[in-house]
Amino acid sequence: MRLTINGEVQDLAGPLSVAGLLERLRVDRRKVAVERNLAIVPRAAYETAMLEEGDRIEIVAFIGGG
Amino acid sequence: MQDDSWSVAGRTYSSRLIIGTGKYKSYEENARALEASGAEIVTVALRRVNLSDANQPRLTDFIDPKRYTYLPNTAGCYTAEEAIRTLRLAREAGGWTLVKLEVLADRKTLYPDMIETIRSTELLTKEGFEVMVYCTDDPLMARRCEEAGAVAVMPLAAPIGSGLGIQNPINIRLIIEAAKVPVLVDAGVGTASDAAIAMELGCDGVLMNTAIAEARDPVLMASAMRHAVIAGREAYRAGRMKKKMYADPSSPLAGLI
Numbered sequence: 083m084r085l086t087i088n089g090e091v092q093d094l095a096g097p098l099s100v101a102g103l104l105e106r107l108r109v110d111r112r113k114v115a116v117e118r119n120l121a122i123v124p125r126a127a128y129e130t131a132m133l134e135e136g137d138r139i140e141i142v143a144f145i146g147g148g
Numbered sequence: 149m150q151d152d153s154w155s156v157a158g159r160t161y162s163s164r165l166i167i168g169t170g171k172y173k174s175y176e177e178n179a180r181a182l183e184a185s186g187a188e189i190v191t192v193a194l195r196r197v198n199l200s201d202a203n204q205p206r207l208t209d210f211i212d213p214k215r216y217t218y219l220p221n222t223a224g225c226y227t228a229e230e231a232i233r234t235l236r237l238a239r240e241a242g243g244w245t246l247v248k249l250e251v252l253a254d255r256k257t258l259y260p261d262m263i264e265t266i267r268s269t270e271l272l273t274k275e276g277f278e279v280m281v282y283c284t285d286d287p288l289m290a291r292r293c294e295e296a297g298a299v300a301v302m303p304l305a306a307p308i309g310s311g312l313g314i315q316n317p318i319n320i321r322l323i324i325e326a327a328k329v330p331v332l333v334d335a336g337v338g339t340a341s342d343a344a345i346a347m348e349l350g351c352d353g354v355l356m357n358t359a360i361a362e363a364r365d366p367v368l369m370a371s372a373m374r375h376a377v378i379a380g381r382e383a384y385r386a387g388r389m390k391k392k393m394y395a396d397p398s399s400p401l402a403g404l405i
Contacts, residue, residue, distance in 0.1 A: 088196040109202045115194075115241035120233070122240050140196065142237050144207050146178060147193025147223050148168030148308070148335075148357030 086138045094133075101128035103139070114143045152381065154352050156330050157246050157278035157299040159217065163188045164347065165377045166219065166332065168357025172366065175210035181360055182211060185370035189217040191248055191355065193224075194238045213242065219280065221248040226261070228268035235277060247272070248302070248334075248355075250282035258308040262289045266296045273297030282334050285315070287322040290331075300329050302355060305346065306336025309358045313342035317349055324350045340369075340376035347380025348388070 083096040087107075094106065100123050104111045116123045117140040123131050133139070153162045166189040172178035182190060190211060198204060220238035222231040228251060235247050251268055253261035260283055272279045273296065280300040281293045290301045303323055306312035313336065314320060324331045330352035337343050337356040346354045354377055363369035 088199055090199070107199055107202055109197055109199070113206055113208055113241075114197055115237045117233075117237055122236055124240065140237070141199070142194050142241065143197050144192040144218065144220065144238075144241060145195045146169035146172060146175065146207055147221055148170040148191055 083133065083135050085133060085136075088139070088141055096133065098133045099129055100131040100133065100139075103133060104128070104141070107141070109141060114141050116141055152385070154330060156280065159246070161188045161217075163374075163377075164351075164353035164381055165343070165373055166191065166353060166355040167360055167370070167373075168355070169193075169207060169211065170223075170357050171361035175205055175207055177366060178207075178361075179210040181366045181370040182216070183370075184367045184374065185360065186374045187216075189219050191219045191221050191357070193221055194234055194241065217246065218242055218244070219246060219248045222250050222268075224252075225250070226252055226264075228264050228271060231264075231268045232271055232275075235272060236275075239277070245276055246278045246280070246299075248280045248282065260284055260304070262286070262292070266292050269293055269296035269298050280332070285319040285323065287319060287326060290323040291326055294327060294329055298329060300332060300352075301327055302332045302334035304335040305333045305342060306338075308335040310336050311338030311359055311362075312336055313338050314345050314349075317345065320346070320351065321349050340372040343373050343376040344380035344383070347377055348383050350384050353377070 083094055085092055119138050153160050163186045165187045167185050167187045168191045169178050222234045225231040231251050251261050251264040253259045269279050269281055278299045281298040282302050283289050283293050285303040293301050305314040332353040332355050333346040333351050334355040337359045343354045360366050360370045
């Protein structure tokens with residue numbers, strides 16, 4: 083399954099949920115927000131939101147800024 | 149001394165200084181400067197997680213979001229759509245609705261695009277955000293922001309990161325006199341006296357980043373800013389003396405030998 087994650091194309095074996103993706107990327111889910119094809123994935127839906135071929139995923143977190 | 153707290157969107161704060169968290173050498177230095185500043189609100193940015201090193205230090209490990217109010221910004225956004233997308237993600241990441249909106253016009257001046265800013269303020273307010281709005285020091289534009297739903301208006305003192313200080317004190321004062329929401333000077337403060345002048349004009353607070361982060365000693369400058377904001381505020385509340393053209397002796401003339 084080909085996904086674009088934070089602008090980079092990655093091939094990952096499916097089926098894969100958002101929760102599964104964060105685990106595979108070793109990202110602490112409590113500290114990030116996830117967007118899938120420009121729509122927010124609510125935290126409560128990480129287990130049930132299944133990724134599909136071509137999905138564009140953004141994983142973001144707070145950093146220093148003015 | 150009576151309580152001199154201020155409120156924005158239903159939250160009450162005793163410090164009138166808000167500091168940014170960008171441009172520091174490390175999050176550790178940032179945390180020490182924050183402590184010295186006494187600030188209770190910090191601005192933060194939202195960016196992509198570095199997936200090649202997902203365990204790198206995080207801001208939240210150094211500055212506790214339960215102790216300090218995180219104010220997510222839209223730095224780097226040039227359209228309403230970009231700003232709204234960013235703040236929806238910030239709301240999901242943090243779980244709060246108080247945000248700082250800045251929609252910029254061009255990279256050289258980082259001057260706010262007020263047409264996009266006002267449009268964004270309206271849209272975000274309708275979505276349930278409480279929007280503190282970075283704006284020009286134009287009294288009409290500040291009023292338009294307030295009418296669009298801004299919970300605070302934050303005119304620039306001078307361009308972001310310029311350190312030039314308040315360029316247009318008359319306009320800042322006009323904005324303060326007309327506003328029903330808090331007015332904070334945001335951007336352009338260079339040193340402690342700039343912050344004091346903002347507060348002497350009657351601002352509810354001052355927001356700054358570079359003036360502290362790029363000082364030779366950021367922790368000491370954070371402390372200076374804390375005192376400057378308090379001094380400026382107290383001077384404003386005390387009511388300054390009238391300016392006069394000629395001297396007026398401080399010692400009585402009666403009883404001169």
